Amino acid sequence: HVQLVESGGGSVQDGGSLKLSCAVSGYGGPCRGWFRQAPGKERETVAIIYILDNSTYYADSVKGRFTISQDSAMNTVYLEMDSLSPEDTAVYYCASSPPYIARSICTSARFSPKFWGQGTQVTVS
Numbered sequence: 001h002v003q004l005v006e007s008g009g010g011s012v013q014d015g016g017s018l019k020l021s022c023a024v025s026g027y028g029g030p031c032r033g034w035f036r037q038a039p040g041k042e043r044e045t046v047a048i049i050y051i052l053d054n055s056t057y058y059a060d061s062v063k064g065r066f067t068i069s070q071d072s073a074m075n076t077v078y079l080e081m082d083s084l085s086p087e088d089t090a091v092y093y094c095a096s097s098p099p100y101i102a103r104s105i106c107t108s109a110r111f112s113p114k115f116w117g118q119g120t121q122v123t124v125s
Contacts, residue, residue, distance in 0.1 A: 002026040002115045004094045009120030016084050018122060022077040022094030028115060031097035031106035033057075034068060034079045035113075036090035036122075046092070047079060050106045057107040061087075084124045091119040 008020040020034070033048035047068035048057040056068055067080040077094060095113030097106065105111060 002028045002096060004028065004096060004115060004117035006092065006094045006117045006120040009092060009122050011123045011125065012084055014085060014124060016124070017080070017082045018084060019081065020079040020092055020094075020120060020122075022079075022117060024075045024077065024094075024096060027099065028075070029097035029099050029101060031101045031103075031111060031113075032070065032077045033095055033111060033113065034077075035093045035095060036088075037093070037119075038090040041090075043093070045109060045111070048107055048111055049077065050103045051077075053103065055103055055107045057109070057111070081122075084122075086124050088122065089124050090122060092122050093117055093119045 003025045005023045012018045030052050034046040037043040049068045051070050065083045070077045094117040096115040098114045
């Protein structure tokens with residue numbers, strides 16, 4: 001059974017930075033990403049990484065501010081968030097694909113994860 005555990009969430013001031021981590025137990029599939037959901041809004045894709053070649057996808061709203069990366073040896077995915085604003089306040093979820101998925105599907109808005117973490121709260125004020 002694949003499990004994902006997020007950490008690093010918390011409160012940060014407007015304009016500040018925060019780095020989230022996602023520890024994956026088991027392989028978890030090659031396509032891994034970060035999603036978020038704010039109160040009253042639908043869950044949205046934030047960033048995705050295809051760990052076999054480190055190809056990435058970013059939502060327009062976070063381009064230039066957020067960076068997704070991964071450490072294969074530690075089976076961990078990271079999300080570095082800079083220039084945070086109150087609009088970034090949400091619960092952030094880490095998620096992973098099933099074992100087989102094409103890169104072209106992974107690094108797009110069409111990616112639909114199979115495995116999810118429980119989420120970590122990020123509050124910007």
